[in-house]
Amino acid sequence: MAPLATTAVFEDIPPAIRGSAEAVNYAARKVLGRLWSAPSYMYFIRSGEVRLARSGRAGETLILQRVRQGWVAEASLFATKYHCDLVTSEPTACVRVRLQAISQALEVNSDFAREWACTLSSELRRLRNACERMSLRTGEQRVVHAIECEGSRGRIDLPGTLKDWASELGLTHEALYRTIARMEASGRLRREGPSLVLVR
Amino acid sequence: MAPLATTAVFEDIPPAIRGSAEAVNYAARKVLGRLWSAPSYMYFIRSGEVRLARSGRAGETLILQRVRQGWVAEASLFATKYHCDLVTSEPTACVRVRLQAISQALEVNSDFAREWACTLSSELRRLRNACERMSLRTGEQRVVHAIECEGSRGRIDLPGTLKDWASELGLTHEALYRTIARMEASGRLRREGPSLVLVR
DNA sequence: CGTACTTTTGAATCGCATCAAATCTGGTGG
DNA sequence: CCACCAGATTTGATGCGATTCAAAAGTACG
Numbered sequence: 001m002a003p004l005a006t007t008a009v010f011e012d013i014p015p016a017i018r019g020s021a022e023a024v025n026y027a028a029r030k031v032l033g034r035l036w037s038a039p040s041y042m043y044f045i046r047s048g049e050v051r052l053a054r055s056g057r058a059g060e061t062l063i064l065q066r067v068r069q070g071w072v073a074e075a076s077l078f079a080t081k082y083h084c085d086l087v088t089s090e091p092t093a094c095v096r097v098r099l100q101a102i103s104q105a106l107e108v109n110s111d112f113a114r115e116w117a118c119t120l121s122s123e124l125r126r127l128r129n130a131c132e133r134m135s136l137r138t139g140e141q142r143v144v145h146a147i148e149c150e151g152s153r154g155r156i157d158l159p160g161t162l163k164d165w166a167s168e169l170g171l172t173h174e175a176l177y178r179t180i181a182r183m184e185a186s187g188r189l190r191r192e193g194p195s196l197v198l199v200r
Numbered sequence: 201m202a203p204l205a206t207t208a209v210f211e212d213i214p215p216a217i218r219g220s221a222e223a224v225n226y227a228a229r230k231v232l233g234r235l236w237s238a239p240s241y242m243y244f245i246r247s248g249e250v251r252l253a254r255s256g257r258a259g260e261t262l263i264l265q266r267v268r269q270g271w272v273a274e275a276s277l278f279a280t281k282y283h284c285d286l287v288t289s290e291p292t293a294c295v296r297v298r299l300q301a302i303s304q305a306l307e308v309n310s311d312f313a314r315e316w317a318c319t320l321s322s323e324l325r326r327l328r329n330a331c332e333r334m335s336l337r338t339g340e341q342r343v344v345h346a347i348e349c350e351g352s353r354g355r356i357d358l359p360g361t362l363k364d365w366a367s368e369l370g371l372t373h374e375a376l377y378r379t380i381a382r383m384e385a386s387g388r389l390r391r392e393g394p395s396l397v398l399v400r
Numbered sequence: 401c402g403t404a405c406t407t408t409t410g411a412a413t414c415g416c417a418t419c420a421a422a423t424c425t426g427g428t429g430g
Numbered sequence: 431c432c433a434c435c436a437g438a439t440t441t442g443a444t445g446c447g448a449t450t451c452a453a454a455a456g457t458a459c460g
Contacts, residue, residue: 074324107313110313113313120320121274121275121276123324124327130331134331137447138448161407162406163405170334174450339415339416371417372416
């Protein structure tokens, strides 16, 4: 399905590129960019969710970034090809901007340049955390690490299914279910609706 | 030991910040920055090696970045605290620049801003690769992935010991030795001095 | 009510971590 | 030059936890 283009402009887009921003809406499971293809737009997510993912030959998927608000695949600005797939997981409203416009804004507008560098830096820190998490050997260690890093005060809101979360944690969904069940049974974890809470 | 300060200026430092750059030399195993401490300098490595690492309570170490040339810990520009330890692994010559100077250069000099964003982006891509690698289950898959991503044409130069490489791959050194021995025995890998070569 | 998907549990297998010990290596000081 | 030492490399045995394959139960949605 072709994206529905509108001409709205949004306050949450950095002023420097509002002029070149174009609102687009996608249904779930639409591909915004495919591994190895040349990127031409940068996407700013307003609502819904876009995932940056890679899939192995066996069909298993690793989710590298999930964005519900803000820029996705920021690193593709200076790349000639996408290094991941870019896919919506649900109906998503976003704004797209030509790479060239971003590049130019970076050149001309130092506030935007600072903001961009800041975004990249924080994504870098997030990924370093993710890397460290993947080096942990047990599912329990990864769950605790994720809650401590990405949640607040021992609580994390799961944006989606446990199965999705499993592929972010680099576990099979079975392993994650069992880990959570074990932690819950021994009182180290509580589930509250869409949240997980570390006990004590 | 206090760093030996000199006043040399170097061509490989971006012009915009050469004025505020200060050459420093460190012995091996010197700590340039400690986890949770406030960063005040950014380091540009000229020779030697600096590692960005985290260590678990059991003493095991995960190497998140190894730099032999270029900026290290770029993400700390916008952070109030280091999120890793910053340590030399051998005698290292680098140039340090106050964060403030970098920040200002970013503001004033659009070429530098572009270069900085470019550096951050490529580090981001490298880290995404590392994340994907950590999601692979066997040592052999990780070795192949690393050679394909970080090496060139099926060959990688190991910058350091196999033991070091093991902690980058998220494996114990024993597991890595065994993996390499197995691959070599079955003819899928060849060792040539400091290099590993994928066969076929 | 049926379909697609997630969640859950079970059993067998695989590969890494762990602990232990021996060998090899490069560099130091006597 | 040689003894020595710290560290890397290597091999072995054992156990643990995740993966895998399988199947059942729960859930959301048309």
